[in-house]
Structures are given as C-alpha cells and as structure tokens.
Amino acid sequence: MSTKHSFAKPAQRARIERVALGSDRAAKIMAVRASIARVAEIDSAWRDATVVARPVETDAPAMPLNDWELMSGARQRALAVREILIGQKLDADLYVGLEGGFHSISVDGEWHTFLRGWAFATDGKRGSFGMSPSIAVPDAIVKDVVGGKRELGIVIDEFTGIRDVRSKQGAWGVLSRDLLTRSMSFEAALIAAFAPFYNPQLYSNV
Numbered sequence: 001m002s003t004k005h006s007f008a009k010p011a012q013r014a015r016i017e018r019v020a021l022g023s024d025r026a027a028k029i030m031a032v033r034a035s036i037a038r039v040a041e042i043d044s045a046w047r048d049a050t051v052v053a054r055p056v057e058t059d060a061p062a063m064p065l066n067d068w069e070l071m072s073g074a075r076q077r078a079l080a081v082r083e084i085l086i087g088q089k090l091d092a093d094l095y096v097g098l099e100g101g102f103h104s105i106s107v108d109g110e111w112h113t114f115l116r117g118w119a120f121a122t123d124g125k126r127g128s129f130g131m132s133p134s135i136a137v138p139d140a141i142v143k144d145v146v147g148g149k150r151e152l153g154i155v156i157d158e159f160t161g162i163r164d165v166r167s168k169q170g171a172w173g174v175l176s177r178d179l180l181t182r183s184m185s186f187e188a189a190l191i192a193a194f195a196p197f198y199n200p201q202l203y204s205n206v
Contacts, residue, residue, distance in 0.1 A: 016046045018195070020085055020092035022056040022077030026167050028098050029053050031186035038191055043198045052092060056080035063151045064101030067118070071129055073099035074120040082124060094197065097122045098171075098186050101152070102137065102145070113142045115152075115171055117182075119189035121197065128203075130192025132185040134173050 021032050032051050040046040058080060060073030077097025085091060100117040114134035121128050144155045153166040160174055168183025196203035 014045065014093075016049045016093045018092040018094075019049055019050060019051050019055045020081045020095045022058075022081035022095070022097045024055045025180070027170055027183040028186060030183040031098065031190055032096060034183065035190035035194065038187070039166070039194055039198050046198065049093075052085070052090070054081050054084050056084065058134075058206070059167045060099060063145060063149075064099060065104070065146065067103050067116075067131075067165070070099045070101050070103070070118040071120070073101075074118040074129070075127065078120045078122050078127070082122070094121050094123055096190065096193070098189065100132075100182070101188070102142070103134070104142075113137045113146075115175065117186050117189050119186065119193040121190070121193040123197065125129045126196070128193050128196045130189045130195070132189040133180070135172065135173070135180070137171075 019032060019036060021028060023029075029051060032111055036049045036051070040049070056077050058073055058076035060076055061069055064070045064073055066150065074097040077099065078095045079097075081097070082092075082095040085095075098117060099118045100115070102113050103116055104111055104113040113136070115137050116134040117132040119130045121130070141152075141155055144150060145152050152171055155166075156165045156171045156174055157163060162168075165171065165174060166182065169178055172185050173181040
C-alpha cells in the first residue's frame with residue numbers, strides 16, 4: 001500500500017483583504033507587505049491585501065532574552081492590535097505581531113547567543129507562530145545588552161555610530177553587512193506563521 005499523500009487542488013477560499021500589524025515600525029510594515037506579496041504568488045486570495053499598522057503596548061520586556069519572551073511578545077502584539085481595531089469598529093482578516101530579541105543556548109558547555117525574531121498570526125479563532133533565521137551575536141554586544149540591561153537598538157546605534165538603526169536595516173543588517181536586514185528576517189518569520197492560512201489542507205484539524 002502506498003504511503004504517499006495525494007492533495008487535490010486547493011478550493012477557492014475567502015480573500016485576505018486586510019492584515020493588521022501591532023506596530024508602526026517601518027521595518028515591520030515592510031516585512032508584512034513583502035510576506036503578503038510572496039504568499040500572493042501562490043495564493044491569489046492574498047493578492048490585493050492591504051496592511052493596517054497600529055502601535056501597541058504589551059507586557060513584553062523592552063529587550064526579550066529568550067524564545068518564551070519573544071513568542072509571548074509577538075502574540076500579545078497581535079491580540080492588542082485586534083482589540084484596538086475592534087475599538088475603532090474595524091476588523092481584519094489576520095492580525096499579526098512581531099518581536100525580535102536574543103535567545104541563548106549552551107552547547108557542549110559553551111554559551112551561544114543568537115538574534116532572532118518571532119511572528120504570531122491569528123484570524124481571531126486560531127493562531128500560528130513562525131520564527132526567523134538566527135544569527136550569532138558578538139560577545140561584546142551580548143555583554144553590553146544582557147549585562148548592562150540595555151536595549152539592543154541603543155547598543156547597536158553606539159557600535160555603529162548610526163542613529164535609529166532598528167528602523168532601518170536593524171541589528172540584522174549590521175551583523176550580516178546588509179545581506180539580511182531586520183525586515184527580511186521578519187518576512188521569513190511571517191511566511192512561516194501564515195502557513196496554516198495559505199496551506200490549510202495540511203494544517204486542518206479535520
């Protein structure tokens with residue numbers, strides 16, 4: 001008996017007309033728009049989606065230092081922007097939150113700290129997480145952020161001598177010499193988080 005799965009052509013689904021983002025940061029808005037464009041290449045229901053961005057407040061720390069804080073922050077942002085839009089008598093097809101920060105792990109007794117981002121997307125009924133790639137952070141920056149209890153954005157500005165790096169290429173751009181920017185890292189996380197909504201056949205509970 002064959003164990004291969006057969007998938008029929010996806011049925012016509014409701015259009016994704018509006019995606020709400022729990023932030024007004026330029027890099028995050030760019031990431032949402034870019035991820036929507038990527039998904040629209042394989043799912044025409046996303047083709048004309050617009051982005052609504054609102055700044056939100058959460059309980060997440062200013063500088064998340066582990067995956068739990070990152071995931072929690074992303075989820076809080078998505079739920080917060082949903083509440084804001086409900087209060088404004090608006091709605092969206094999807095609500096998303098993005099959170100970036102550090103995650104450290106010990107491998108063979110040696111600690112490694114990575115910069116990464118998490119995305120959370122929800123339609124108000126179900127939610128989905130997605131993670132960006134990770135890039136190693138130099139020890140000097142880790143010590144200044146973790147030991148000094150400072151935000152990465154401030155530390156990166158000091159290291160580079162450039163003002164407000166996080167609204168441009170971000171620490172990602174600085175560490176990768178702009179081969180990967182903050183917006184690009186969040187784009188990857190969003191494409192992963194959106195998967196249950198553009199690939200429902202595989203993620204259906206039915």
